[in-house]
Amino acid sequence: xxxxxxxxxxxxxxxxxxxxxxxxxxxxxxxxxxxxxxxxxxxxxxxxxxxxxxxxxxxxxxxxxxxxxxxxxxxxxxxxxxxxxxxxxxxxxxxxxxxxxxxxxxxxxxxxxxxxxxxxxxxxxxxxxxxxxxxxxxxxxxxxxxxxxxxxxxxxxxxxxxxxxxxxxxxxxxxxxxxxxxxxxxxxxxxxxxxxxxxxxxxxxxxxxxxxxxxxxxxxxxxxxxxxxxxxxxxxxxxxxxxxxxxxxxxxxxxxxxxxxxxxxxxxxxxxxxxxxxxxxxxxxxxxxxxxxxxxxxxxxxxxxxxxxxxxxxxxxxxxxxxxxxxxxxxxxxxxxxxxxxxxxxxxxxxxxxxxxxxxxxxxxxxxxxxxxxxxxxxxxxxxxxxxxxxxxxxxxxxxxxxxxxxxxxxxxxx
Numbered sequence: 001x002x003x004x005x006x007x008x009x010x011x012x013x014x015x016x017x018x019x020x021x022x023x024x025x026x027x028x029x030x031x032x033x034x035x036x037x038x039x040x041x042x043x044x045x046x047x048x049x050x051x052x053x054x055x056x057x058x059x060x061x062x063x064x065x066x067x068x069x070x071x072x073x074x075x076x077x078x079x080x081x082x083x084x085x086x087x088x089x090x091x092x093x094x095x096x097x098x099x100x101x102x103x104x105x106x107x108x109x110x111x112x113x114x115x116x117x118x119x120x121x122x123x124x125x126x127x128x129x130x131x132x133x134x135x136x137x138x139x140x141x142x143x144x145x146x147x148x149x150x151x152x153x154x155x156x157x158x159x160x161x162x163x164x165x166x167x168x169x170x171x172x173x174x175x176x177x178x179x180x181x182x183x184x185x186x187x188x189x190x191x192x193x194x195x196x197x198x199x200x201x202x203x204x205x206x207x208x209x210x211x212x213x214x215x216x217x218x219x220x221x222x223x224x225x226x227x228x229x230x231x232x233x234x235x236x237x238x239x240x241x242x243x244x245x246x247x248x249x250x251x252x253x254x255x256x257x258x259x260x261x262x263x264x265x266x267x268x269x270x271x272x273x274x275x276x277x278x279x280x281x282x283x284x285x286x287x288x289x290x291x292x293x294x295x296x297x298x299x300x301x302x303x304x305x306x307x308x309x310x311x312x313x314x315x316x317x318x319x320x321x322x323x324x325x326x327x328x329x330x331x332x333x334x335x336x337x338x339x340x341x342x343x344x345x346x347x348x349x350x351x352x353x354x355x356x357x358x359x360x361x362x363x364x365x366x367x368x369x370x371x372x373x374x375x376x377x378x379x380x381x382x383x384x385x386x387x388x389x390x391x392x393x394x395x396x397x398x399x400x401x402x403x404x405x406x407x408x409x410x411x412x413x414x415x
Contacts, residue, residue, distance in 0.1 A: 024235055026321030028340030029333060030313065031079050035343050036372055037072025038130070039350050040064065043368040044361070051362035061365060070299035073130065074309035075316070077220045080137055081227020088145040091234045095146075097406070103142050104403040110138035112395045113344075120348045122192030124355035128208065131347065133216050136209050137224055144228065152229035160222035160306045164290055167215040168301045172284045215300035222306045230314070235321060245318035251311025255293065255304035262291035272296060338379035342389035346375050 044065060046057040088094050088102045117131035144152070189201035189208075210217050233240050263269040268288035275285065289297050291304065299305045323329045324337065339346060350371055358367055382389065388396060 023341075024321060025324040025330060025333075025337045026235075026317055026319075027079065027082065028337040029320045029324060030075060030316050030340070031343050032336045032340030033316070034072050034075035034079060035339070035347055036375075037068040038076065038347070039371055040068050040368050041072060042350070042354055043358075043363045043371070045365040045368055046362040048365045051364045054362065066295050070294050070305070071309060071312070073216075074223060074299070074306070075313055076130070077137070077223040078227040078230075078310065078313040080134060080220075081141065081224040081229075082231040083227075084138065084141045084145065084224075085228045085231020091232055093146060093232065099146070101403055101405050103145070105399045106138050106142050106145075108399050108402050109395060110135040112398055113138070116344070116348060116391060116395075118191075118193050118195060120351050122194070123352045126351065126355060127191045128213055129351060130216075131344075132209060133213065133220065136217065137220055140221070141224060141228060144225070147228075149229040149232045152225045152232075156222040156225035156229070156306075156310075159225070161303055163218040163221060164301050164303045164305075167218050167298075168285070168287075168290045170211070171215075171298075171301060214298070219300035219306065223310065226306075226310045227313075230317070235317070238322070241318040241322055244314045248311040248314030248318065251307045252315070253311075255308025255311065258291055258304045259293040259296070259302075262288050263296060266291070268292050269296065334380050335376035338383050339375045341383065342375075342379050342392065344395070345389035345391045346379075348391060 045061055046052045046054050048058065048061075084106065087106065088099065093099070094102050113131050114135040117129050117135065120129055120131065121127065147155075189195070189204040190198040195201055195205060230244075233244070235241070266288040268286055268291065271286035272289055272292075285297075285301075290301055293302055293304055293308065297305075324333060330337075353371070354363075379389075386393070
């Protein structure tokens, strides 16, 4: 999550002009929005000043939860693909020894994120966090970093249509297969750091990461590929940003239109309502519902969901990248961009805080607001003294020590 946004030069010579170095603050801003949305989803406030029963939650809070549910995680995944692209050269992909080093660093980063995630699980008492999925996704992308943007977009399109159908079939006709298997002793698998000491549970954990957890990995793959393709663009170019905004608006419009057609003319809305009202028996969803957007369908079982969220991401990136080139907006949005650059630290911290400090749910909106304000205030203050967040610094130090950039060191020595 701590990603240098200045794309390093490739090993082979190129006539393409190099973009100016410097951090792309728009990426940090989008990353911060994703983290804030995920925090809101985990708090799930049911009252403004004090918690209330879920059925009595204010309509405004319910609307916000519907708006961010699944969508904030989608932005988070899309940013993961963009980050991998930037770590492997950005618009000028690395090759040779530098590409080998970058791949090693991605593998080490994945191992570190898995270890951090297990620590978070241990401290919070949770069985699974998004950081474990993130580690797996980094490994998935390592062999794909040399693919051309066109190939990545085509693959994202095909898988974006095929994988929701796969998830739909599994959920409706093979639910027992989707459930993570027990360990060899027939008990629930271990979690947290104890998982490292129980190899009999590793297969169950891998099954959970690939298929379980709400089908997060099948849903994430098209977003990861699209993010990798976006990260290969010249994100500093106004012309490229204009095209990103146009494509984003088109994807959002098409996604909404497909969902409306499925809900109304194709009758998916009526069929889903009838299914919910039926008593007893297995609840098999109508096939037309795979064309609808949440909350009518689970995000991983919705064909238009990933394309629409790619469109939302393109619109946010195009707007915020442009806005944050201006010094005035850089100062105004400094709390947001600073929080985005500490995304790993804040995500891990909020999980532990909710589970160990906040008490049992339900929660009030004030809990979410206090957490968000704390992150926005502390982040810029922290970055005034230290370049990276605590966990970002730890990951960076381990990555650099284990896989140093020997080609850069050789060039520096020669100079």
